[in-house]
Amino acid sequence: MRGKHYFAALLLSIGATPKAIAATSSSLKLPKAPEGVSTVKNPEKTDSTPAHVYGQIRLEGMQYLTPVPDAPRLTYSQLLSARLTILKETNWVDMTMDVSGGTFFSRGQTHLIVHETYLASKGDTFKAYVGRKKKDWSEVDHRWNLGLWQPFLSVDALRPEEEGLTGVFLDYNKKDWEIVGMVTPIFIPSMGPDVREEGGGLVADSRWYRAPSRNFGFNARINQISYKLDIPEQAKLVNNGGAALMGRWGSKERGPWVLASVGYMPVNDLILKRQAFKQTSADKVDVTVSPDITYHHIQSIDVGYAFKAVKASVSVLQDSPNEKLPDPEWSIQKLKPLQAYSGAIDFSLADLWSKTIAVQLGYLKVEGGGIEDVLSSGKPDDFTLYDSRLKFTNAMMVRLEGQVASIVKRPLVTRVKYLYDSDQRGSLLNTEFLYYPNQKWAVVLGGDVLGVQDENYKPSSFLNQFRANDRFYGGMTYVF
Numbered sequence: 001m002r003g004k005h006y007f008a009a010l011l012l013s014i015g016a017t018p019k020a021i022a023a024t025s026s027s028l029k030l031p032k033a034p035e036g037v038s039t040v041k042n043p044e045k046t047d048s049t050p051a052h053v054y055g056q057i058r059l060e061g062m063q064y065l066t067p068v069p070d071a072p073r074l075t076y077s078q079l080l081s082a083r084l085t086i087l088k089e090t091n092w093v094d095m096t097m098d099v100s101g102g103t104f105f106s107r108g109q110t111h112l113i114v115h116e117t118y119l120a121s122k123g124d125t126f127k128a129y130v131g132r133k134k135k136d137w138s139e140v141d142h143r144w145n146l147g148l149w150q151p152f153l154s155v156d157a158l159r160p161e162e163e164g165l166t167g168v169f170l171d172y173n174k175k176d177w178e179i180v181g182m183v184t185p186i187f188i189p190s191m192g193p194d195v196r197e198e199g200g201g202l203v204a205d206s207r208w209y210r211a212p213s214r215n216f217g218f219n220a221r222i223n224q225i226s227y228k229l230d231i232p233e234q235a236k237l238v239n240n241g242g243a244a245l246m247g248r249w250g251s252k253e254r255g256p257w258v259l260a261s262v263g264y265m266p267v268n269d270l271i272l273k274r275q276a277f278k279q280t281s282a283d284k285v286d287v288t289v290s291p292d293i294t295y296h297h298i299q300s301i302d303v304g305y306a307f308k309a310v311k312a313s314v315s316v317l318q319d320s321p322n323e324k325l326p327d328p329e330w331s332i333q334k335l336k337p338l339q340a341y342s343g344a345i346d347f348s349l350a351d352l353w354s355k356t357i358a359v360q361l362g363y364l365k366v367e368g369g370g371i372e373d374v375l376s377s378g379k380p381d382d383f384t385l386y387d388s389r390l391k392f393t394n395a396m397m398v399r400l401e402g403q404v405a406s407i408v409k410r411p412l413v414t415r416v417k418y419l420y421d422s423d424q425r426g427s428l429l430n431t432e433f434l435y436y437p438n439q440k441w442a443v444v445l446g447g448d449v450l451g452v453q454d455e456n457y458k459p460s461s462f463l464n465q466f467r468a469n470d471r472f473y474g475g476m477t478y479v480f
Contacts, residue, residue: 049088049089049090051086051087051088052086052087052088053084053085053086053087053480054084054085054086054087054480055082055083055084055085055479055480056082056083056477056478056479056480057080057081057082057477057478057480058079058080058081058082058444058475058476058477058478059078059079059080059475059476060078060079060080060081060444060473060474060475061076061077061078061079061473061474061475062076062077062078062079062471062472062473063075063076063471063472063473064076064207064468064469064470064471065470065471065472066468066469066470068207068468071205073106073107073205074107074205074206074207076106077104077105077106077107078104078105078106079102079103079104079105080102080103080105081100081101081102081103082100082101082102083098083099083100084097084098084099084100085097085098086098091122092122093119093120093121093122094119094120094121094122095118095119095120096116096117096118096120097114097116097117098114098115098116098117099112099113099114099115099117100112100113100115100161101113107205109194109205111153111155113153113161113163113191114132114163115132115134115161115162115163115164116131116132116133116134116163116164117131117132118130118131118132118133118164118169119131125172125173125174126170126171126172126173127170127171127173128168128169128170128171129168129169129170129171130167130168130169131166132163132164132165132166132188133164133165133166133169134150134162134163134164134165135150135164135165135169135180135182135246136259137149137150137244137246137261137263137300138259138261138300138302138315138317139259139300139302139304139313139315139342139344140300140302140315140316140317140340140341140342140364141300141317141340142162143315143342143344143362144340144342144362144364144392144395145160145162146317146340146390147160147162147190147268147269148268148296148298148317148319148340149165149244149261149263149298149300150162150163150164150165150268151163151165151188151189151190151191151268152190152191152268153190153191153192154190154191154192154208155191155192155193155206155208156208157208157391157462157466158208158428158430158448163188163190165182165184165244165265166184166186166188167182167183167184167185167186167241167242168182168183168184169181169182170182175251176249176250176251177247177248177249177250178246178247178248179245179246179247179248180244180245180246180247181243181244181245181246182243182244182245182246182263183241183242183243184241184242184243184265185239185241186238186239186240186241187237187238187239187240187241187242187265187266187293188238189237189266189268189269189270189293190268190269192204192206192208192209193205193206193208193209195209195229196229197227197228197229200214200224200225200226200227201214201226201227202227202229202289207466207469208466208469210386210465212225212227212289212385212386213225213385216285216383221283222283223283223284223285224283224284224285225284225285225286225287226284226285226286226287227287227288227289228286228287228288228289229288229289229290230288230289230290231290231291232290232291232292237270237291237292237293240266240293240295241265242263242264242265242266242295243263243264243265244261244262244263244264244265245261245262245263246259246260246261247259247260247261248260251306252304252306252311253306254306254307255305255306255307256303256304256305257303257304257305257306258301258302258303258304259301259302259304260299260300260301260302261298261299261300261301262297262298262299263297263298263299264295264296264297264298265295265296265298266293266294266295266296267293267294267295267296267321267335269389270291270292270293271291271292271293271294271324271332271333271335272289272290272291272292272332272333272385273289273290273291273292273326273330273331273332273333274287274288274289274290274330274331274332274373274385275287275288275290275329275330289385292324292332294321294322294323294324294335295321295322296319296320296321296322296335297318297319297320297322298317298318298319298320299317299318300315300316300317300318301315301316302314302315302316303315309347309348309350310345310346310347311345311346311347312343312344312345312346313343313344313345314341314342314343314344315340315341315342315343315344316339316340316341317339317340317341318337318338318339319337319338319339319340319369320337321335321336321337323374323378325374325376325377325378326374326375326376327376328376329376330376331373331374331375331381331383332373332374333371333372333373333374333385333386334371334372334373334374335371335389336368336369336370336371336372336389337368337369338366338367338368338369338389338390339366339367339368340364340365340366340367341364341365341366342362342363342364342365343362343363344360344361344362344363345360345361345362346358346359346360346361347359349402355402355403355404356402356403357400357401357402357404358400358401358402359398359399359400360397360398360399360400361396361397361398361399362396362397362399363395363396363397364392364393364394364395364396364397365393365394366390366392366393366394369388369389369390369393370387370388370389371384371385371386371387371388371389372384372387373385387460388460388461391462392419392421392424392462393421393423393424394421394422394423395419395420395421395422396419396420397417397418397419398417398418398419399415399416399417399418400414400415400416400417401413401414401415401416402414407435410435410436410437410438411435411436412433412434412435412436413433413434413435413436414431414432414433414434415430415431415432415433415434415446416429416430416431416432417429417430417431418430421463423458423461424452424457424458424461424462424463424464425452425453425454425457425458426450426451426452426453426461426463426464426467427450427451427452427463428448428449428450428463429448429449429450430446430447430448431446431447431448432444432445432446432447433445433446434477439479440478440479440480441476441477441478441479442476442477442478442479443474443475443476444473444474444475444476444477445472445473445474446472446473446474447470447471447472447473448469448470448471448472449470450463450466450467450469450470451463451467452464452467455467
């Protein structure tokens with residue numbers, strides 16, 4: 001039964017995961033591996049070089065300031081997590097694996113995710129990749145974590161983990177231009193918390209899960225909804241392929257550059273369909289909910305310019321989901337098209353207080369992107385489970401990161417990010433401090449604050465719905 005619940009979490013990620021949040025993992029970044037460098041003096045006498053292994057282990061305690069009355073155990077958590085990157089070279093192919101996992105002691109939850117794992121052919125200009133791999137398909141999608149090009153793991157809404165697409169990649173990469181083609185026979189959707197049935201509702205042991213409403217006006221009265229999950233066979237969802245093409249002109253490291261991508265593939269967030277309401281008593285109706293997929297056409301173009309320590313870019317993304325109609329007596333989510341526009345500038349403030357501060361400024365504007373439940377006839381239903389695909393639609397962001405001080409001659413790194421969304425009239429503040437007593441260990445202390453100006457304005461918006469999730473955390477990280 002636990003396995004069914006975990007797979008339900010994967011399938012119901014549209015309701016359980018934040019689809020677009022401009023926040024990045026607060027974990028320490030792994031050092032980049034030296035690619036293409038052999039450590040073997042006489043490679044003709046051996047078939048491979050030793051593997052390069054990098055990783056980190058993190059122990060963290062997190063405290064939310066406001067308890068949840070129905071789930072007080074979610075007020076405090078202890079998380080032990082690890083991430084491991086392995087690079088292996090042979091005479092024929094190169095192998096890469098990037099995996100992570102974690103366990104919450106107080107909740108008994110464990111997760112394991114493969115971010116990337118692939119084989120790469122030898123070659124300087126042309127390479128073929130087979131497996132799960134990340135690519136920079138779109139600047140706006142990557143920077144704002146929209147999850148439209150590549151799926152996400154979002155157990156924690158403020159720490160989404162971007163995952164790669166799975167398939168065959170053909171990459172012809174020259175110094176100032178690149179062409180990438182990708183085809184895939186399978187689909188791995190975005191994943192979120194473990195969702196299960198409990199007391200007639202859909203619940204999860206997460207403060208970031210957005211449960212559907214339990215009340216519905218039916219037969220001129222308010223009825224209570226009792227939900228039931230109907231999970232289809234795994235092969236029905238996984239066996240859905242897609243294809244994408246990306247082209248780049250210029251180098252992102254200097255001068256002007258342009259990057260354009262097009263694709264046709266399943267939408268990373270599964271859509272939900274539900275059986276028509278069935279009256280079971282005077283004030284109760286039963287609803288069966290089942291996940292499904294739909295495809296979308298996605299196109300994006302980025303234009304940028306890099307000069308020394310300054311990088312600027314503008315990005316446009318068009319997403320057009322296919323409309324899928326359900327069987328009679330069922331309703332299904334209809335994803336509306338969206339257009340996303342963004343501008344960004346990254347630069348460095350060198351020698352500020354004798355330290356270097358990295359600065360990121362960004363703006364996001366999204367038009368469209370709503371969700372509407374429709375009947376088999378294509379007409380709108382009277383009830384909609386969720387009304388928005390993305391979490392931020394008109395937001396500006398400022399991010400600072402750098403060593404601003406030293407303690408006992410050891411660095412203290414500060415990360416601060418502030419985001420304000422005009423459409424929600426709310427803001428998000430992330431702050432984190434990392435003190436390094438030596439090169440491998442770091443002491444971590446941070447906090448997140450969410451707020452809105454008017455609690456009655458757009459109550460279903462991300463910032464309003466999760467405004468009680470202010471929190472602080474502390475722990476230690478070991479990098480190897």
